[in-house]
Amino acid sequence: MPAEFATRLSVADARLRVLELCATRRLPAEAVALESALGRVLAEDLIAPHDQPPFANSAMDGFALRGEELPRTGERAFRLVGQVLAGAASAPDCGEGECVRITTGAPLPRGADTVVIKENVRVEGEAVFVSAGESAHANVRPAGEDYRAGEIALRAGERLTPARLGVLASLGQSQANVARLPRVGLFVTGDELVPPSQALGFGQIHDSNRYSLGALLRQCGIEPEPVAHLRDDPAALREALRAAGERCDVVVSSGGVSAGEADFLPNLVAELGKVHFWKVRMKPGMPMLCGEVGRALVFALPGNPVSTIATFLALVHPALTALQGSPGTAQRTWRARLAEPLAKKHERAEFLRASLQSRDDGGLWAKPLRKQGSGMLRGVAEADALIFVPEEAHELDAGAVVEVLPLPGLF
Numbered sequence: 143m144p145a146e147f148a149t150r151l152s153v154a155d156a157r158l159r160v161l162e163l164c165a166t167r168r169l170p171a172e173a174v175a176l177e178s179a180l181g182r183v184l185a186e187d188l189i190a191p192h193d194q195p196p197f198a199n200s201a202m203d204g205f206a207l208r209g210e211e212l213p214r215t216g217e218r219a220f221r222l223v224g225q226v227l228a229g230a231a232s233a234p235d236c237g238e239g240e241c242v243r244i245t246t247g248a249p250l251p252r253g254a255d256t257v258v259i260k261e262n263v264r265v266e267g268e269a270v271f272v273s274a275g276e277s278a279h280a281n282v283r284p285a286g287e288d289y290r291a292g293e294i295a296l297r298a299g300e301r302l303t304p305a306r307l308g309v310l311a312s313l314g315q316s317q318a319n320v321a322r323l324p325r326v327g328l329f330v331t332g333d334e335l336v337p338p339s340q341a342l343g344f345g346q347i348h349d350s351n352r353y354s355l356g357a358l359l360r361q362c363g364i365e366p367e368p369v370a371h372l373r374d375d376p377a378a379l380r381e382a383l384r385a386a387g388e389r390c391d392v393v394v395s396s397g398g399v400s401a402g403e404a405d406f407l408p409n410l411v412a413e414l415g416k417v418h419f420w421k422v423r424m425k426p427g428m429p430m431l432c433g434e435v436g437r438a439l440v441f442a443l444p445g446n447p448v449s450t451i452a453t454f455l456a457l458v459h460p461a462l463t464a465l466q467g468s469p470g471t472a473q474r475t476w477r478a479r480l481a482e483p484l485a486k487k488h489e490r491a492e493f494l495r496a497s498l499q500s501r502d503d504g505g506l507w508a509k510p511l512r513k514q515g516s517g518m519l520r521g522v523a524e525a526d527a528l529i530f531v532p533e534e535a536h537e538l539d540a541g542a543v544v545e546v547l548p549l550p551g552l553f
């Protein structure tokens with residue numbers, strides 16, 4: 143195994159290295175219909191091609207008139223000269239002493255600058271009586287009050303949420319220019335693994351990482367290639383890695399990356415491509431490896447089910463978003479207070495499984511769960527978030543502010 147790769151990196155350094163690697167591998171843009179663009183990352187700024195709203199319009203159902211003519215005392219009658227409903231082909235003008243019946247969203251008639259809601263007037267034939275107390279310019283939405291033509295409405299790197307898809311549509315876009323999704327190959331390795339549908343023989347366990355990892359990828363909007371189960375056989379692993387390196391942008395694997403007699407992946411990645419780093423000072427997940435084979439970035443994650451999830455969240459998720467040009471939510475820092483004191487003996491950073499509680503005083507509190515073993519899925523299954531305990535923190539009091547990484551699907 144060649145020695146020229148970094149090892150035992152801090153989580154922060156590993157993340158920086160991953161982001162550097164992704165910066166040189168940005169995925170190209172493609173046009174996608176809005177219906178399919180949820181969760182995708184914009185590849186270019188969207189400049190508003192027109193004002194939004196495109197014309198001044200009424201915010202309420204009522205009567206459009208000239209605000210300067212509103213009575214200061216008593217009431218005043220306005221002559222009703224017509225109506226304009228949302229979607230009408232034209233609107234009558236509003237002259238002195240006149241008013242026009244208007245509905246929400248309808249263009250404001252020329253001459254009018256104010257809408258009085260229908261609940262506040264009395265209509266007698268052609269006369270509309272308005273009392274004192276109304277405000278000039280009320281209930282009018284000026285053209286461009288939301289977005290002005292020419293301004294940046296959405297920025298490259300922003301993930302398309304339901305509201306942002308609405309913005310694109312409201313500005314006349316039927317497609318979004320987004321980064322292509324990474325093609326991800328997913329391997330689970332290990333002779334002990336059998337599918338959940340198969341009865342367990344001696345020393346066998348059901349393969350759970352295939353489902354956890356597949357679901358984590360789907361929550362990133364990525365449908366992985368059909369998952370390959372590889373035996374702990376160097377020839378099979380070599381061929382699978384080599385082939386995946388030709389067609390994938392990213393390869394994610396679980397298992398076979400530590401120090402055991404059947405842990406072949408580090409040597410194979412070094413042989414077929416390059417190891418960027420192996421081992422990160424985190425618990426769980428220390429043995430993870432990042433390298434490249436062919437055109438694919440390779441993330442070989444430790445097989446312990448919790449280690450697999452923690453390393454995915456800490457380092458693979460940021461990579462997947464960075465490849466698409468998004469700073470990503472993984473980089474967003476959430477803070478909470480510790481619901482109970484913590485003691486950590488080792489020198490690695492720790493990702494503790496925790497439940498989150500949003501208390502009445504507005505504070506967010508994180509309570510570590512009891513099952514913290516890296517093979518104990520129950521800990522993550524019952525958790526809302528991972529508490530990040532930095533390397534240097536050994537004793538933390540209840541109430542201490544800590545960084546938390548919400549598990550996908552929580553927000």
Ligand SMILES: Nc1nc2c(c(=O)[nH]1)N[C@H]1C(S)=C(S)[C@@H](COP(=O)(O)OP(=O)(O)OC[C@H]3O[C@@H](n4cnc5c(N)ncnc54)[C@H](O)[C@@H]3O)O[C@H]1N2
Pocket residue numbers: 330331332334335347348349350351352396397398399400401402405426427428429443444445446447449516517
């Ligand atoms: N002598 C040492 N032993 C170990 C070290 C070490 O540094 N020196 N590191 C330990 C740590 S920490 C971890 S984490 C594991 C990681 O090992 P591997 O990545 O090589 O993974 P495996 O040995 O293949 O599996 C570990 C564990 O996880 C189970 N597993 C594997 N794949 C799946 C799956 N798809 N679904 C469910 N469970 C899976 C597997 O049966 C093992 O129990 O190594 C420690 N050892």
Ligand code: MOO
Pocket residue numbers: 424425426427428429444446449516517
């Ligand atoms: O790092 Mo291992 O993931 O502690 O069990």
